Amino acid sequence: MEITVSVKDPTPEFESDLLALLDKHRTALRRDPGWNTERARLFCEALTQPRARRILREVVARGGEVAADDLRERNDSSLRGHAGALTRVLKRGATEGWWDSGLKSPLIALGPGSGKVHGYRILDEETLAAFRAALNHPPNEQ
Structure with missing residues (x-):
């Protein structure tokens, strides 16, 4: 049996009860470690570092891969400063409960x-x- 649960704006009491139930049966649970549109949207919204956002947008726009030379601006040969931003958003999402830490x-x-x-x-x-x-349909357009 597979059950998927999604609760939007639960009351604190409901959330507490549900989390207690899940904790009680944690050995039978399988977490969903993959990316979906909602997680991608949250990631994009939280990614505020401009260079990191640009890299992500270019990779998506070019079908999944982009060469570093295509990302470098005329007067800036460095692509530094984005890896930390990606890691921070990934950690923040796990802390906020947007996705699993893995x-x-x-x-x-x-x-x-x-x-x-x-x-x-x-x-x-x-x-x-x-x-x-996520990038083609921001929340204000849905």
């Missing part, structure tokens, strides 16, 4: 592992679809 970053840096990156790609096709939907 959720992987939607972006993967391409390159040798240290030093300059060669580009970025999105985690997988499902993640690309979720972020495409």
